Structure formats: C-alpha cells, structure tokens
Amino acid sequence: MDILGQLLVSGIAVGGVYALIALGFVIIYKATSIINFATGEFMMIGAYLLYTFMVMTGLPAIPAFLLVMAGAALLGMLVERAILRHMLGQPTISIVMVTIGLSSILMGLAELIWSTGFKNFPPLFPRAPIIVGDIIIRSNLFWGFVIAMAAVIVFALIFKYAKVGVAMRATADDQMAAFSMGINVRNIFTLAWSLGAIAAALGGVIIGNIGGIQPTLGHIGLTIFPVVILGGLDSIGGAVIGGFIVGIVENVAGGYLDPIVGGGVKAIAPFVVLVLILLFRPYGLFGKEDIERL
Amino acid sequence: MEQATPSPEPILRVNNIEVVYNHVVLVLKGLSLSVPQGAIVALLGSNGAGKTTTLKAISGFLPLEDGEITDGSIEFLGQDLAGLQPHQIVRRGIFQVMEGRRIFEELTVEENLTCGAYTRRDRAGVKDDLEKCFTYFPVLKDRLKRLAGYLSGGEQQMLAISRALLARPRLMMLDEPSLGLAPMLVQEIFGIIGEINRNEGTTILLVEQNAQVALEVSSYGYIMENGRVVLDGPVDRLLGDQDVQEFYLGLGQGGRRKSYREVKHYKRRKRWLS
Numbered sequence: 001m002d003i004l005g006q007l008l009v010s011g012i013a014v015g016g017v018y019a020l021i022a023l024g025f026v027i028i029y030k031a032t033s034i035i036n037f038a039t040g041e042f043m044m045i046g047a048y049l050l051y052t053f054m055v056m057t058g059l060p061a062i063p064a065f066l067l068v069m070a071g072a073a074l075l076g077m078l079v080e081r082a083i084l085r086h087m088l089g090q091p092t093i094s095i096v097m098v099t100i101g102l103s104s105i106l107m108g109l110a111e112l113i114w115s116t117g118f119k120n121f122p123p124l125f126p127r128a129p130i131i132v133g134d135i136i137i138r139s140n141l142f143w144g145f146v147i148a149m150a151a152v153i154v155f156a157l158i159f160k161y162a163k164v165g166v167a168m169r170a171t172a173d174d175q176m177a178a179f180s181m182g183i184n185v186r187n188i189f190t191l192a193w194s195l196g197a198i199a200a201a202l203g204g205v206i207i208g209n210i211g212g213i214q215p216t217l218g219h220i221g222l223t224i225f226p227v228v229i230l231g232g233l234d235s236i237g238g239a240v241i242g243g244f245i246v247g248i249v250e251n252v253a254g255g256y257l258d259p260i261v262g263g264g265v266k267a268i269a270p271f272v273v274l275v276l277i278l279l280f281r282p283y284g285l286f287g288k289e290d291i292e293r294l
Numbered sequence: 295m296e297q298a299t300p301s302p303e304p305i306l307r308v309n310n311i312e313v314v315y316n317h318v319v320l321v322l323k324g325l326s327l328s329v330p331q332g333a334i335v336a337l338l339g340s341n342g343a344g345k346t347t348t349l350k351a352i353s354g355f356l357p358l359e360d361g362e363i364t365d366g367s368i369e370f371l372g373q374d375l376a377g378l379q380p381h382q383i384v385r386r387g388i389f390q391v392m393e394g395r396r397i398f399e400e401l402t403v404e405e406n407l408t409c410g411a412y413t414r415r416d417r418a419g420v421k422d423d424l425e426k427c428f429t430y431f432p433v434l435k436d437r438l439k440r441l442a443g444y445l446s447g448g449e450q451q452m453l454a455i456s457r458a459l460l461a462r463p464r465l466m467m468l469d470e471p472s473l474g475l476a477p478m479l480v481q482e483i484f485g486i487i488g489e490i491n492r493n494e495g496t497t498i499l500l501v502e503q504n505a506q507v508a509l510e511v512s513s514y515g516y517i518m519e520n521g522r523v524v525l526d527g528p529v530d531r532l533l534g535d536q537d538v539q540e541f542y543l544g545l546g547q548g549g550r551r552k553s554y555r556e557v558k559h560y561k562r563r564k565r566w567l568s
Contacts, residue, residue, distance in 0.1 A: 179381060
C-alpha cells in the first residue's frame with residue numbers, strides 16, 4: 001500500500017513539472033496554431049543557460065534564475081521574429097518541419113557551445129528529502145514541483161485577468177476580430193513564443209536539476225506530447241490535468257510493471273493511455289469543440 | 295454623376311481607390327466617397343458590389359486577405375492611411391464592426407468588452423462608457439459573466455456594437471448590422487445606432503443590404519455596383535429617385551410595393567452601368 005502512495009506522490013510531483021512544460025506548448029499553439037516540436041530543446045537551452053550563469057559566471061541562484069527567464073523570452077522572441085513570422089500562411093506541414101529543424105539546430109548549437117558531456121548544477125536546495133508519514137520525496141523533485149506549480153499559477157492568472165492575457169485568448173479565438181479591436185496580433189504571437197519558451201526553460205531547469213544536463217535533455221519533451229494531446233492542444237486546464245495524469249500513470253505503471261517485464265514500461269505507459277483516450281475523445285480530454293449555438 | 299460635397303469638413307475621404315485581390319481580381323474600380331463629421335452615411339448595394347471590400351480598405355484589412363490598394367488614397371482627419379496596419383488604424387480612431395459580428399465566443403461578455411477598450415488607457419472613461427453601453431443595451435449587464443458564444447444573435451450584435459462604443463472611435467464602420475436578425479430587432483438596433491450617433495457624436499459609415507432601414511437613419515447615401523459608386527446623394531433625394539425605389543426599396547409607381555419577381559425582372563433588364 002505504501003508503495004502505491006509513494007508512486008502516486010512521485011507521479012504528482014513529476015506531473016506538475018510536465019504540466020508546466022505542456023503549458024508552454026499550449027500557449028504557443030493556442031495563440032499561433034503552431035505545434036512547437038522544439039519544446040524539448042527550449043527546455044534543454046534553459047537548463048544550460050542556468051548552468052552557464054551559475055557555474056561559468058558564478059552568479060547566485062536567484063539572479064541566475066531570472067536571467068534564464070529573460071534569456072528564454074529572448075530565444076522565443078527571436079525564433080518567432082526571425083523564422084516563424086515568415087512562415088505565416090504556409091501549410092502546417094512546412095511549419096512543423098521548421099520547428100523540427102529548429103530542434104536539431106538548437107541541439108547542435110548546445111553541443112557546440114557546451115559539449116556533449118554530462119553536467120550538473122551546484123546544489124540548489126537543501127539535500128534532505130521531504131518525509132511525510134512513510135512517503136519520501138527527493139528534495140529536488142519536491143522543490144521542482146513547488147516552482148512548477150507557482151509558475152503555472154502565475155501563467156494562469158496572466159491569462160485570466162491581465163489585459164494582455166485576455167488579448168491573447170481573443171487572438172486565439174478569432175484573429176481577424178482581434179485585429180479589428182486594435183490588438184497588435186503580431187506582437188501577441190511574439191509574446192506567446194516568449195511565454196512558451198519561459199515555461200519550457202523553467203521546466204528544463206527543474207528536470208536538469210533532477211537528472212543532470214546534457215544536449216539530449218530535450219528528449220523528455222517527447223513525453224509532453226501525450227500530455228498536451230491528452231489534455232487537448234488548446235486547453236490550459238487540460239495541459240495541467242494531462243500533466244498530472246501522465247506523471248501518475250508513468251510512475252504507477254513503471255513501479256508495478258517494470259519488475260515483471262524488466263523495465264521500459266515508464267516510457268510506454270503514457271502513450272498507451274493517450275491512444276485509449278483519443279479513441280474516445282479525439283480532441284483530447286478538454287480540447288475545444290466549437291460552440292454550436294442552438 | 296454628382297460629387298459629394300457635404301457641408302462640414304469630411305472626417306474620411308476615399309479618393310478614387312482601386313483594389314486588387316491576389317494580384318489579379320479587380321474588385322474596386324476607382325471608388326470615391328466622403329464621410330462628413332458627425333453624419334451617418336449609408337453604403338448600399340447588392341451582394342458582391344464591393345461594400346465590405348471598401349470597409350476593409352479603410353480599416354487596413356486588405357493585406358491580411360491578399361488584397362491591396364493599387365491606386366488612389368484614403369485620408370482620415372486629413373492624414374493618409376496608406377501603409378498603416380489595422381491596429382494602428384484603430385488607434386487613429388476608426389473602428390470596424392465586422393460582418394457577422396465576430397464576437398469572441400470563447401471569452402465572456404465582460405472580456406469581449408475589455409477587448410473593445412483594448413487601445414484605451416483612461417480607465418475612468420472606459421468605466422463611464424461601459425455604463426453607457428448598459429443604458430443602450432441593458433440585457434448585456436445580466437450576461438457579463440456568460441460565454442459570448444452562448445448569446446443569442448441579437449445579443450451578439452449588441453455586444454459587437456458595445457465593443458465598438460468602448461473603443462470610443464471617431465468613425466464607427468458597421469458592416470451589415472441587420473444580418474440574420476429578426477425585423478423587430480433590426481428596428482431596435484438601428485434605432486440605437488441613430489442614438490449613438492446623436493448622443494456620442496460618433497460618425498458612422500454603415501454598410502447594408504437592407505436599404506430601407508439603412509436610409510431611415512442615414513443622412514447621405516452611396517449606392518455601389520460592380521466596384522463603383524453608381525449613385526449618391528442626400529437621403530431624401532435618393533428616396534425620391536425612381537431607380538432607387540425600383541431596385542433597392544422594391545416600390546412601384548406611387549410607392550406601391552412590387553412583387554419580388556417584377557423587381558428581379560426589371561433589375562435584369564436595366565443596370566446603371568456596364
């Protein structure tokens with residue numbers, strides 16, 4: 001029984017981090033209808049930026065952390081302005097290929113700049129694990145979860161209440177009409193990419209802090225696809241719940257089945273659930289079906 | 295054809311514009327019109343005459359649809375609008391209520407209204423204008439937290455006009471506000487359009503297929519066909535014009551309403567130009 005509790009808690013903690021990364025993905029998709037296959041590489045770049053600021057220039061954690069966010073925002077902005085803006089109106093498949101190409105480029109750049117070796121952050125949090133009853137949570141995971149949740153809440157508040165958040169949702173709903181309100185839709189696209197990159201980079205920092213940094217860190221981004229498709233590509237709430245579902249399924253299935261089949265279940269389980277859910281709800285759990293007025 | 299020379303300074307002047315879509319399709323062929331400060335001007339014409347294209351040319355929407363102005367100019371308050379993007383044109387004071395209302399269905403009524411006031415910085419003024427919207431359209435006040443997609447067609451049109459009010463434009467352009475509404479509602483909406491013009495001093499350019507109700511509120515009218523203005527003048531003169539009566543109001547000799555079949559036949563037989 002306490003094994004299940006342990007697995008659930010780890011699942012929720014990891015799921016919270018997935019939720020944050022998925023949120024970054026959804027922000028970009030909602031505003032611009034672009035599926036960003038470079039999400040994982042944005043994570044990886046975020047992790048390396050923190051490494052650079054802390055280890056190579058010796059900044060303390062908090063300023064380094066803020067600089068990572070600024071760097072990620074800049075990266076998102078550059079990608080949108082320099083590349084994707086010029087792809088407006090092109091077929092979806094071309095845009096998808098561009099983001100896939102971008103992911104390769106970013107990974108190559110990371111290898112050039114930081115080499116392929118395995119790297120670690122200096123310890124960011126107190127080492128001692130968090131113990132609740134008989135459940136133990138690794139300190140890095142626990143603090144990672146806290147930061148991820150805080151970021152998710154901040155993003156949600158921006159979307160719900162800030163004027164610019166309302167404008168982003170309006171743009172997602174009807175781009176032409178958004179133009180007619182005097183909303184600068186192109187700036188909204190840039191902003192969406194910046195926010196999406198910040199979310200991914202924060203996720204990358206948390207993952208890097210748990211498992212170490214290398215240029216292939218972004219491959220975890222693959223797990224994000226089940227999360228976002230599960231929740232519905234355009235649903236922020238769905239991204240969060242999808243994150244938790246995938247985190248829990250991964251850990252519980254892995255914990256129980258891995259000893260029996262000899263490993264690997266953790267990687268497959270989310271996709272199995274994904275296929276099952278999509279069979280019954282093709283637009284994801286919370287994806288948009290257009291409102292039909294009767 | 296008589297050139298429009300309305301008495302007060304025109305707020306908007308469209309000079310001989312030519313609009314081409316996709317580099318080949320010529321939609322407007324030298325269209326000119328002017329809108330005097332404080333007036334309601336109607337732009338009438340049948341389907342495909344180029345009315346909506348005219349509005350899009352003014353509001354800067356053409357490049358978004360692969361259209362461009364290849365000749366002529368558009369001046370607003372004496373300044374050329376060439377090359378401005380839609381959001382910049384809104385900031386200059388031109389607000390277009392698009393055809394089909396185009397409210398944000400996934401947003402609440404309140405958030406839709408927030409979007410209307412997007413370009414404004416004066417919170418107090420926005421708050422006053424919101425109260426004004428509620429006096430024009432009291433029903434919206436009870437619907438603030440509701441998703442706009444669930445409003446009825448009439449309520450959506452009210453929301454669309456309220457959004458425009460909240461932008462406090464100098465020139466409000468309404469594209470087919472009667473579209474898809476019951477006749478009673480059309481009367482109500484047009485009554486309010488008239489009130490907005492009188493109370494707020496907002497200049498209005500009105501595009502309509504429903505010539506009857508549009509001419510009731512307007513002071514000046516343009517009639518378009520095939521990308522050109524074929525007739526324009528003060529509304530009383532247009533109403534007296536026999537062609538207008540025949541084509542657009544469906545009236546026969548002595549104001550008697552003709553059957554649609556006769557009108558159609560007549561229309562096929564006679565066109566102003568081409």
